[in-house]
Amino acid sequence: MTPAINLAKKKKVTHTVHQYEHDPRAESYGLEAVTLLGQDPEKVFKTLLFCLNGEAKNLAVAVIPVDKKLNLKMAAKAAKSKKAEMADPTIAQKVTGYVVGGISPLGQKKALPTFIHISAKEHDQICVSAGKRGLEIELAPDDLASLTRAQFMELAV
Template sequence: MTPAINLAKKKKIAHTIHQYEHDPRADSYGLEAAQVLGQDPSQVFKTLLFCMNGEAKSLAVAVIPVDQKLNLKLAAKAAKAKKADMADPDIAQKTTGYVVGGISPLGQKKVLPTFIHQSALDKATICVSAGKRGLEIELAPRDLAALTRGQFAELCI
């Protein structure tokens, strides 16, 4: 069990766990998950951390479809920051307690502002990392928002 799965269980959130053998040669963790699980890439979301206003430790979380790119201007706007940059991977790992490629928006060591791409609202369920490579948790977007205190926002062009 990971902190992400434990949180969903503790809060009695309906969810499904999907496990697969991660291929270390895969170009994209998220697209690999969608392909292996036979899911539409628009239903599988990746977790990205970004820093605000040039401060490496002032972090926020963006949860976006695996086939999309995070627009940093939109991320800054959602976070009410002047600018946003991608977080340093080492800082992201230390802050969340998860390894890159397996960072879950759920059960992170530190509660961070979380923004979920608004396209999630069009889906009954979405998949996000469950806290390690090769492990996904499927749940309702509004449940994800409730568990992370997340907000829905436009994050991609």
């Protein structure tokens, strides 16, 4: 079990865990999950960390569809900051307790401001990383928002 799955269980959130054999040569962790789980790419979301105003340890979380690219201007606006840039992967791993490619928005070591792409609201269920490469958790977008204290925002184009 991962902290993400444990949190969903503890809060009695309806969820499904999907597991697949991760290929270390995969170019995109998210698209690998889509392919191997036979999911719609619009329903599988990736977790990205970004830093605010050039401060490497001032982090926030974006949860966006795997087939989209994070718009850093939109991310900065969502976080009420002047500037956003992608977080250093080493710092992201330290702060969340998860490895890159397996970072879950759920059960992170430190609660960070979290923003979920508005398109998640179009689906009954979405998948996000469950905290390990090759492990996804499927749950209602509102449950994800509740567990992470997230806001739904436009984050990608």
